[in-house]
Amino acid sequence: MQAESVLPTAEPAATLADIASREGQPLKICLLGYRSQPYGGGQGIYIKYLSKALVEAGHQVDVISGQPYPHVDPRVKLIKMPGMNLFETGLGSLTWSHLRSLTNIIEWTGKLTGGFAEPRCFGRRVFKYLKHHGRHYDIIHDNQCLSWGMLKLQQRGFPLVTTIHHPITSDLQIALNAAPDWKARLLIKRWHSFLTMQKKVAQRLDNVVTVSERSQQDIASAFELQPSAINLVYNGIDTAEFRPMPEVAKKPYRIMATASADAPLKGVRYLLEAVAELAKRYPQLELLMVGQPQAGGATEQLIKRLKLGDRIIFVSGISTEQLVRHYAEAQVVVIPSVYEGFGLPAGEAMACGVPVVSTDGGALPEVVGDAGIIVPVKNSRAISEAVSDLLEHENKRKTLSAAGRQRIETLFCWQRAAGQMTEYYSQVMASR
Template structure:
C-alpha cells in the first residue's frame, strides 16, 4: 500500500489534471449519452454508494446526458430529471425471513436470496445482478453506457459478454471491511458469522479480474483494490468523487453551539472507528465540561458502541440522529465547531468532504483516502489513536482563529478540487474512452 499523503490544493490540482481521462474522439464535444447507473441498494442514508448514485446521476444530467438509475431496495433519492427504474428484490434485511411466500419459490433468484440470508450470507449483489441482466437483455440496448456501482456480480460479466458497454466503480475493496471486522470480533463464533456474511467477496474477486473497465474514487483505493483483487493499478482508472457544493454550504444564519463536535458514521461498524472517537470524547470531557457530541448514524440497541458509551459515562453527552434530510444535515454541520472523521479506513471520505464544503473545521484520521480529500485544509491524525483525536480537537476548540482559517481553506479545497461538475466531466471523458475502444474493436 502506498504511503499516505496530504496533498496541497496546488499539488492535487496538478495530479487531477494528469490522471483525468482524455476526451475520446468517439464523443468529441461530449455529445449527450444515454447512461444507465446500477445500484443493488442505493438509499443515501445507507452509506457512500447511495450518495454516489444520487449525486453522480444528478451531475451527469446537468452535464446534458440522459440518465436512468436501476436500483434494488432501499431505493435512492434521485433528481426529478433522473428516471428511477425499481428492481425490487426480497429486501430480507428489512422484512425478515418470515416474509417468504409460495410465489417467491417460482423464482430461482428469490430462492438464492432467501437461502443466502437463511445461512447468514449476503446475496443481494448476486441476485441484483441476475435481475438486472434479465431486464437489460430485454430492454437495455438503447443505452450508450451501463455503469455498475460496485455490484461486481456474475450478472455484470454476462452483460459484458453480451456486448453491453460496461463500466464498474469499485469504491474500496470490501476485504478491508472484512479484516477490520475480524480484528474487532469478540470470539470464534462472531468471526465465523463475519466470514460467512462476507462470502460474496469470492464472487467479487473473480468478477473484478474479468471486467474490462474499472474505475475508482481515490489513489488509495486504486492501490488497495489492485492488491486485494490481484490487479494492476494501471488497469483501474481514477475519477474522484464530488461534493455538491450547492447543497453542502456554509450557513452563517445558524449559530454555532459552543463545544459541539459532530461525526457522521455507522456507530457499530468497526471500519468507522467510532470507538476511538468515544474514547477521545471521554478524555476531552475532563477539560471541557460542556462538551457534546452529535452523531449522525444509528445506534444498535445493546451493541458494542452502546455498551462503550455507558462504560465511559457519555450517555448524557451524545445525541444520535438518523434518517434526516440533507438540509437538516447541513444545519447540523453549521452548528458544530469541529467535525471528526475517526475512520480506520475510507475509500474516499464523503463525510470529511461534506463538512469541509460546509465550512466546518475537520479533524480526520489518515485512514485510506482521507488525506487525499482533507489535504492541508484540515488536521490529520493517525488512525486508531484516540489521544491524537483528543489533542487535535482540543487545539481547535481553544483557537478560534485557527478554526476560522480552516473553515475557509476547507471550503476552497472542495470547490476547487472535488465538485460534482468536475467529476461528471471526467466520468464523461472516461465513458468516451470506453466507447472508442468498443468501436475500434468492432471495426477491426
C-alpha cells in the same frame, strides 16, 4: 461460490462511424445500484449525486436500483428492481409466490445461512431486464455490484463500466480484528463470502474505475489487478447543497461525526474514548452523531461504560438540509474512520466550512490535505488533542474553515467529477 455461466457476445461492437456520430452528443447512461438509499452509506450518495451531475451536464440518466431505493433528482428516471429486501422484511416474509423465482430462492437461502446474496441476485435481475430493454444505452455503469450478471452483460456486448469504491476485503479484515471470539469471526467470514464472487468478477472486467489513489492501490492488491488497469475519477461534493450557513449560530463545544456507529471500520470507539477524555476538560462538551447504534450493541455498551449518555445526541434519517444545519452548528467535525475509500463525510464537512479533524485512514489524507488536522488511526488521544487545539483557538478554526471550503470547490466538486466520468465513458465507447 461457483461462477455462473457467461454467454458469448451476441451483438457486434459499435463502428467508428457510430462513435464519431455521438461525439459531443448527450449520452444515454444507465447507473446500477443493488441498494442505493443515501442514508445507508457512500454508495447511495454516489448514485444520487453522480446521476444529478450527469443530468446537469446534459446527459439522459436512468438509475436501476434494488431496495432501499435512492433519492434521485426529478430529471433522473428511477427504474425499481425490487428484491426480497430481507434486511427489512425478515426471513418470515417468504411466500409461495417467491418460490417461482430461482433468484428469490438464492437470496432467501443466502440470508438464512448468514450470507449476503443481494449483489449476486441484483445482478441476475438486472441482466434479465437489460438484455430485453437495455440496448439503447450508450453506457451501463455498475456501482460495485461486481456480480456474475455484470460479466454476462459485458460478454453480451453491453458497454459496461464498474466503480469499485474500495475493496471490501478491508472491511472484512477490520471486522475480524474487532471480533470478540471465534464464533463472531465465523459469522463475519460467512457474511463476506460474496467477496469470492467479486474478486473473480473484478479480474475479468474490462473497464474499472475508482474514487481515490489509495483505493486504486488497495483494489489492485486485493483483487490481483494492475493499478494501471484501474482508472481514477474522484468523487465530488455537491457544493450548492453542502455550503456554509453563517446565519446559523454555532453551539459552543459541539463536535459532530457522521458514521455507522457499530461498524469497526468507522472507528467510533476511538472517537468515544476521545470524548470521554475531552469531557474532563470541557464540561459543556457534547457530541452529535449522525447514525444510530444498535440496541445492546458494542457502541451502546461503550457509551454506558464511559458514562457518555448525557453528552451524545444521535440523529438518523434526516434530510440533507437538516444535515447541513447540523454541520453549521458544530464547532468541529471528527472523522475517526480506520479506513475510507474516499471519505464523503470529510468532504461534506469541509464544503460546509467546518474545521475537520480526520484520521489518516485510507484515502482521507487525499481529501483533507492541508485543510484539516490529520491524526493517526486508532488513536483516541490524538483525536482528543486535535479537537482541544481547535476548541481553544478560534482563529485556527476560521482558517481551516475557509481552506476546507476552497479545497472542495477546487478539487472535489461533482461538476468536475461528471466531466471526467464523461471523458472516460467516451474512451470506453471508442475502445469498443
